[in-house]
Amino acid sequence: MDSPYRRELEVAIAAAQTASRISREVLLAFGRPGNGDAAAAAAAAAAAAAASAGPLDVVKDDLSPVTVADFAIQAFLVRTLGRAFPEDGFVGEESSGELRSHAGLAARVLEVLARCAGEALFRDAQDVCDAIDLCVARREPGAAGGRVWVFDPIDGTKTFLRGEQYAVNVALLQGGRQVLSVVACPLLSPDASAATPVRDGDVDPTGRGCLLYAVRGHGAFVRPLVGSPDEAQARRLPRHADSVASPADLRAVTCWTRLDSGVDVVHKAVAEQLQVPFPGSDLLGWVLRWVVLAMGVANMTVWVYKRRDRYAKVWDHAGAMLLFEEVGGKITDVHGKDIDLTAGRTLKDNFGFVAAPPSLHRVVLDALHSELKAQGKHELLR
Incomplete structure (x- = not known):
């Protein structure tokens, strides 16, 4: 290169x-x-x-x-x-x-x-x-x-x-x-x-x-x-995320039922609403989740922490996120904000993650918001 x-x-x-x-x-x-x-x-x-x-x-x-x-x-x-x-x-x-x-x-x-x-x-x-x-x-x-x-x-x-x-x-x-x-x-x-x-x-x-x-x-x-x-x-790696236009082509990666920090029921409900096979790729480590997103094994992930005061660590995401971005992926937090890596060792200016092809990112984000509201978890959207 x-x-x-x-x-x-x-x-x-x-x-x-x-x-x-x-x-x-x-x-x-x-x-x-x-x-x-x-x-x-x-x-x-x-x-x-x-x-x-x-x-x-x-x-x-x-x-x-x-x-x-x-x-x-x-x-x-x-x-x-x-x-x-x-x-x-x-x-x-x-x-x-x-x-x-x-x-x-x-x-x-x-x-x-x-x-x-x-x-x-x-x-x-x-x-x-x-x-x-x-x-x-x-x-x-x-x-x-x-x-x-x-x-x-x-x-x-x-x-x-x-x-x-x-x-x-x-x-x-x-x-x-x-x-x-x-x-x-x-x-x-x-x-x-x-x-x-x-x-x-x-x-x-x-x-x-x-x-x-x-x-x-x-x-x-x-x-x-x-x-x-x-x-x-x-x-x-091809820019595969640029070519995804239909929710039918979404493929998820998550960590299903093995981390107490996430709201599993919401992650599953979002996939069901979008008719995405779940859990799809199932990996404990965040870096590996970004890797399979880059490789095209998956092209979507949603992650919501159980508590509003729980934040990601910079070493689990910095750099690895760039891999997905370089194949066309879009990454924000649960509120639709860009991920701020200047916040320090803890990403305290962001809450959770939503990653998807750019053309469908808003669709995934809206599905997440509707599920959080439907399940009475409004505090996680504040």
């Missing part, structure tokens, strides 16, 4: 590939390879048990699991992109508090980084923790005119722990605007298409995985994750 962000794209793609190797190393070590290689998984699990340095996961204050891979990938991305672009800022999901208080976990993180990224990258566990904390100590996403990299080291941590679908999200914002996206999906087939909805348990049997990338105004692309960075492997 020829663009003003060519070097950033090259560095980010290489970093995402290494981040994926880190994630797969952790999965394999704990017997959860996600690719059917039971013999290799069993051998690796036995070795890991014999030399265990700490637990696979701990629990954060918000009760979501944190894994060796989360910490290792965030530290690796900060160090790699920071060396390439030293003036840029960073925002990421993790902070090092749990890592600093679990010596065994810190040792495991350092070990996997040494195996996958080289022993010279980090001096010790303290160095790893310091890198991770650059994501909470430096520039916010909305810094005026500034460049900020936003990371979600493992999107879909719960499914990751089961050896199911997950993603590594890398985004570059400039002045709070998405300009570059790189998303690695180690267990998703690059051949996923509208013919078959994607679910969390659908793992690429070839073990290739896929990588998607986009630069604003230059289109979105998909390629196998494994292999040479030669761009000849990449396939430009």
Whole structure:
């Protein structure tokens, strides 16, 4: 791809590939390879048990699991992109508090980084923790005119722990605007298409995985994750959202009955009103939902939080949304407002999401509003 962000794209793609190797190393070590290689998984699990340095996961204050891979990938991305672009800022999901208080976990993180990224990258566990904390100590996403990299080291941590679908999200914002996206999906087939909805348990049997990338105004692309960075492997994704004109052609992606934060009954009612098969693609991680929207497996999603004071996190959406926009998709919140990525780590100026082909976005939005009113949830429209 020829663009003003060519070097950033090259560095980010290489970093995402290494981040994926880190994630797969952790999965394999704990017997959860996600690719059917039971013999290799069993051998690796036995070795890991014999030399265990700490637990696979701990629990954060918000009760979501944190894994060796989360910490290792965030530290690796900060160090790699920071060396390439030293003036840029960073925002990421993790902070090092749990890592600093679990010596065994810190040792495991350092070990996997040494195996996958080289022993010279980090001096010790303290160095790893310091890198991770650059994501909470430096520039916010909305810094005026500034460049900020936003990371979600493992999107879909719960499914990751089961050896199911997950993603590594890398985004570059400039002045709070998405300009570059790189998303690695180690267990998703690059051949996923509208013919078959994607679910969390659908793992690429070839073990290739896929990588998607986009630069604003230059289109979105998909390629196998494994292999040479030669761009000849990449396939430009068509602007499929531009050609959808009838509600009969809508295909949904959601997370059905597995997240307590969403109003499931409304999500289903909107699909029924529009006569859209439901749930369609069913994925826990938000980044993966944006990915299947970009790939044309789906072209519509609606998400309403149960409480008006519940907001999305920037790392679950920044960059990944650009993939859908570059294939013609339109994204707003429940009120029809554009998504404001300058609001900070929490997208507090927006509530929920509505994404659809531009010609049908108002139809989907109106269906959502009518269902919220019909079910007496007027407070969610305020």
